[in-house]
Amino acid sequence: MALAPGIHFLAPTIPLYVFEADQPGPSALIQAGIHGDEVAGVHALQELLEAELRPTHGRLLICPIMNPRAYRERQRAATGGLDLNRCFPGDAAADAWELRLARTFMDLVEDERPALMATLHESHKRYDKAADHPTFGQTLVYGVEPMPPIIARTIARLNQRFQLPDERWDPQYFPVATSSTEVIVDAIGCVGICVETWMAFEERRRIAMQKAVVEYLLDEIGVRRI
16 A cells, blocks of 8 residues: 555655655655765755755655665675675564565555655766776666666757766666665566766765766656656
8 A cells, every 4th residue: 555645654754755746656765874874865865855856746755865874884884784685575574674674665665556666876987888806987787778768868968067077977777686776676567777976076065966867766766747
């Protein structure tokens, strides 16, 4: 059952904001902070909420801090904890808090069935397709081919706006079957995107990029039409 508009809690310190427009349309779910050391997406979603970002059509769900325990420590995972991004689909009966939380989030997406699920990440290394190891900074990452058309449209808009050296965005096909995004895509068939800003930029610039990505994705999926 879809949640009523308002603020809900996945756990005592994990708010989920649910907005519903007057006009029918798709749903989008945006979350950040699944890794606690990737802060720009957290701050971007908080700032967008403060600016009263709302859907014009359909529904918008925002979870600004998926992993508050890791975020408080500014670490990928909390001390003694698990990497939440590798805990999906989760287990409601598990001892590990991250596995229980992952199951709660999976229950949410299976009930809501959003058309778009985007997770905001950051990377220490800038994308280089010629590198002999994975690099992600400044990419929209997807794990199912063909590439969803929304990615090309969003990247075109990003590259019109962010034009300083090394700011260029690229798509990247990088399937990771154990990632939260791919587990969700497999479960409900939505468009799943991992947004990766490069940490070499100062924080305010990365926040601006993350905010732009969210706004453009919502435009392109049809949740925000302006």
